[in-house]
Amino acid sequence: MNPVAFARYLAGLSTTKLAxxxxxxxQYISRLEQGIYDKPNKxxxxxxxxxxxxxxSQELTPVTVENLYRSWQWQQRESTKDSRNLKPVVITKYDRVSQAARNxxxxxxxxxxxxxxxxxxYWDSVHSFCVSMCLxxxxxxxxxxxxxLTMPNKLVEVLTRLELLGEGFKTNER
Incomplete structure (x- = not known):
């Protein structure tokens, strides 16, 4: 579980009261609990x-809690990859034909x-993709x-680590 969400649960606070x-x-608390922030607020x-x-009983530090947050994010991403049976994004010969057909x-x-x-x-929207992948x-x-025209660094990192950047796919179009 996301350590921030778990701490809020233990404290018995709503997102509104905690905020x-x-x-x-x-919204910051909600999005942090969704995991979309790379660097949580100190x-x-x-x-x-x-x-x-x-x-x-074990004394945690803020660094440890932040590491738990990041670990949770990766667990969410890996779980999403498995549950949706994601295949890598690839470039095929049909992509070249399709784009040529559009002049x-x-x-x-x-x-x-x-x-x-x-x-x-795989998703209904880019937003739902981002929430699923903690981006x-x-x-x-x-x-x-x-x-x-350049894929965001965090997206490149996530797709690379999850082995979802397939054959021929470039992250920079220029």
Whole structure:
């Protein structure tokens, strides 16, 4: 379980009450509990550490709690890969033909479009993909929409570690 969510559960607090207590937004707490933040807020990590230490004999540090958070994120990602039976995103000869048919140059492959199609074959939206994979939606959406032609570093890291970047797929279109 996400250590922040678990600490909040142990404290018996709603997301609203915790957010008010820590002077952060309710949305921040909700998104942190979804795992989409790469670097959690220090105040929240300190609070979670104190709360968890009230219930365990082993003394935890904020660094340990942050490491537990990251470990939980990877467990979520691996579980998602397994439960959805994800196959790597690959470039096929049909991708070249499809893009040529849309009056796009044969020599250019729009990897962000292919990635967006891959996401769409497993999820209803980019946002639901990001929540499932514990990624912040904004940079991923920018990439899928073609506003950025370089895949976000965290997305590259996640897809590489999960072995979901298949044959011929490039993370930078330029």
């Amino acid at each position: 008010k207590e820590l002077k952060v937004s309710k 105040t929240v990590m300190d609070w979670a550490t104190v709360e968890l230490n009230k219930h365990y 796009q140059s044969d020599s250019v492959i729009y990897y962000h479009q292919i990635f967006g199609q891959w996401v769409g074959s 912040h939606p904004s940079p991923v959406a920018e990439y899928v929409e073609g506003r950025s």
